[in-house]
Amino acid sequence: MHTPSGAVRIGVLVPLTRPGWTEAGRHLLAGLDLAAREVNDAGGIGGRPLDLVVRDTAADPVKAAAAVDELAGLGVAALAGEYHSVVARAVAARADALGLPFLCSSAVLDTLTDRPARWVARIAPAQSHGWRIYADFLLGAGHGRIAVAAEPSVYWASGTRVLRDHLVPRGGSVTELDLRALSPAAVCDELAGGRATALLLLAGHPEPAVPLVRAVRRDARLSGIMIGAPAGQPEFASWATSLGVDGAAIPFLRYLPGRLGPLGARVETALRERLSAAPSFVAFEGYDTVAVLAEVLRSRGVDRARVAEGWPRVEVEGTRGPIRFSREPGIGVWQWAWAPVQVVDRDPADPGRLRVLRAG
Structure with missing residues (x-):
């Protein structure tokens, strides 16, 4: 990759190949790149161009940690990006150990680091914040008895724990169905024999989420069961393409306000043109990440320690509201508290249209 002379380099980590969620990676990179181009059009960082050095993580924590080492050796001023929480944990741990600032764009796992980290900050809201809003939505919709169909992962286990801790004290219950052991047909049998009124998909897209949705939708015994996907799998166009109307009326979390301000509306138009599709909240997270880093670099310089010291001092008007970081x-990381949170679904009458069901 050709690097402009005298450029300020930011290392970018995104999932661009399978088994990473490549659609999320593409949206994240589109937002990061758009913001970087606008920074350069406005004169860069003190007259120096901003250069994104992109590495594909492919949802692999080991590959991502190796990329952190490589990027540190290339002299990047900071790291940005990542979507998958397990990967972001590996990146955060390695970046903190190396003394390399990392602004995480999209991963929401609360424990992004095992101990307080001075080098790491995050744009996305913590999982416990968003998923508690989702749990309140479930209760408000009359769903206290919840089944979760889960794959093994620290992220899915953390989500299940958030739901249980919030629902059980309010009279609810959470039953776990292990997708390692149960086929879609077996999940349907478990649901038919149980008392749950909602099934939550704590599983990857397209496998095994898509076949599971199809199986539940086609099982006459389960016509009254609500399907939910708090992690946001239905956000992307591939969900509607794969499932059509079967993928509608499945509430999920997204991190957008009810109405975008002037900056957000302008960025949405530019992102839509780049992606040839409606931009997801992940694309806005990417844009906001570079907007924050550019402001820190302008005000603090490119010294890594000074960049990290800038987390609690920076304030930036982002696409979804003013961004500032706190503990x-x-x-354990410097956190924007909080990005706006919505529970939305796809309209059964028009699966391309999203309906806002709750804002938090």
């Missing part, structure tokens, strides 16, 4: 209980 939040139980979260």
Whole structure:
């Protein structure tokens, strides 16, 4: 990759190949790249161009940690990006060990680091914040008895724990169905024999989420069961392409306000043109990441320690509201508290249209 002379380099980590969620990676990179181009059009960082050095993580924590080492050796001023929480954990741990600032764009796992980290900050809201809003939505919709169909992962296990801790004290219950052991047909049998009124998909897209949705939708015994996907699998166009109307009326979390301001509306138009599709909240997270880093680099310079010292001092008007970072209980990184949160679904009458069901 050709690097402009005298450029300020930012290392970018995104999932661009399978088994990573490549559609999320493409949206994230589109937002990061758009913001970088706008920074350069406005004169760069003190007259120096901003250069994104992109590495594909492919949802692999080992590959991502190796990329952190490589990028550190290339002299990047900071790291940005990542979507998958397990990968972002590996990146955060390695970046903190190396003294390399990392602004995480999209991963929401609360424990992004095992101990307080001075080098790491995050744009995306913590999982416990968003998933508690989702749990309140479930209760408000009359769904206290929840089944979760889960794959093994620290991220899915953390989500299940958030739901249980929030629902059980309010009279709810959470039953776990292990997707390692149960086929879609077996999940349907478990649901038919149980008392749950909602099934939550804590599983990857397209496998095994898509076949499971199809199986539940086609099982006459389960016509009254609501399907939910708090992690946001239905956000992307490939969900509607794969499932059509079967993928509608499945509530999920997204991190957008009810109405975008002037900056957000302008960025949405530019992102739509780049992606040839409606931009997801992940694309906005990418844009906001570079907007924050550019402001820190302008005000603090490119010294890594000074960049990290800038997390609690920076304030930037992002696409979804003003961004500033603080220390939040139980979260070891500098955190934007909080990005706006919505529960939305796809309209059964028009699966290309999203309906807002709750805002938090």
